[in-house]
Amino acid sequence: EAGVVQSPRYKIIEKKQPVAFWCNPISGHNTLYWYRQNLGQGPELLIRYENEEAVDDSQLPKDRFSAERLKGVDSTLKIQPAELGDSAVYLCASSLLAGGRGEQFFGPGTRLTVL
């Protein structure tokens, strides 16, 4: 069974440029999470989806970050414009059970470097 797929794996951009990350969760997993992991820190939740509905986006910096999961399967996280402080690893995770229950399976992440 394929795990959570993320692309690209690495991205280097200049500040003020836009960037997008893509995630395909494990087949059948209706709950999808985006986390940000700063260097030497644990992941921090940015947004959680139940199918196509964002049910927890309280930690998402909405002035520059946006996310979508139009058909309730894959998802895109966008930053526009990027700032130096956005350099981090962006992790996508999915879980089988609704309501945030059940094990969260993480993808390998996208390492973003903003110059």
Add this chain to the structure above:
Amino acid sequence: QQQVKQSPQSLIVQKGGISIINCAYENTAFDYFPWYQQFPGKGPALLIAIRPDVSEKKEGRFTISFNKSAKQFSLHIMDSQPGDSATYFCAASRSSNTGKLIFGQGTTLQVKP
């Protein structure tokens, strides 16, 4: 109150030794405490988890000890192996807050052959 504090930041253990990582939390509403293992370039993977109705859970060489009154829990890795070298994160969540994991800062474990 949302924090989970993890220590030590780094740990070096000889092969065959016991690795111990500690976490403390403040929010008494937390009722799910997983430990994740992360290798370089990979996402975190669930290692073992515990709920507060038990004081200990063992899976192979990995054991979680849970002290509800002290609001602390720890991961013990018995007979540590070089392949255990990774970063370990504790986390906590509330069932009523539907899966929002609050992670500790991580512990980098190195097991020397």
